[in-house]
Amino acid sequence: MSLLKPKMIKLFKVKEKQLSDNANGKAAIKKQTAGELRLQKDISELNLPKSCKILFPNGKDDLMNFEVTVHPDEGYYLGGTFSFSFQVPCAYPYEPPRVKCKTKLYHPNIDLEGNVCLNILREDWKPVLNINTIIYGLFHLFTQPNYEDPLNHDAAAVLRDNPKMFESNVRRAMAGGYVGQTYFQRCLS
Template structure:
């Protein structure tokens, strides 16, 4: 812990010295979060049905998208896109993850919020981007009706799995479930 404070003090001094000399460095210093994220991304070991992209270019590693195409379960052959926003204090704070794809799912609400314990109370700095992606992938292979964000979908999954399967297929085909319309995601 003491070593960390010394490093921070040294960085602050260097920054002040640079400013006193009359110019900021043309190179942008990376935050600890950016450095850790760079390491996480370089060590990704994704399932073949998942991919990562950087819509803002490789210079913006802190905002990216992950596409999941489940190859089994209720959501087989669907295509689901998630946005990740990573703060400079990562890994001490979990990334903000949201589904861009409107999906009929007990653990993802219609606004794209995701209910995954490692993004909330179970987050620990030893976890990484790979862990989150596998957690999201697992939500599609094993949706959890016991910890829902979409309570209607959870109740149908719990009480009538065949109807849940039909609702998922209808939603993924671009149909309506109840009064909610979905965009085709095959």
């Protein structure tokens, strides 16, 4: 029993020193949440395709909010540049990040407000999934758009019924122009 007391006393002294340092104006060390720790691990292990880039606009102090740029190298969206914002909740990985497309585009699985229809961001999310998985999922939406699970029903119907017209609409939207009544800014690089 006497062996445990010195360790307990040392723990209390460490805590007292931290409180004292904070009172004396020394910078407090911010305690990281489990979500932040997991996100740091995910980011350190990223293995992105060459056509995807990650950017931290708020610097290293805000890893929970970042952007991903996708530049498809094949498919309908070849040559376009599309930006996504990621907001990672503190409960990550038990809750998925909130992902929004910042680039307005003509796509069956991304609506005009930037909402993304990707099953792993909704009902199929599991804590074993990670940021790398989500980015590959986004990349896959550009190489294989899915008309069976749409957010933009008009684009999905055109893709299903007339793939040539869908391709023409995508090209017109990416070049900067109207598709129907909707104007799209140029996103070709």
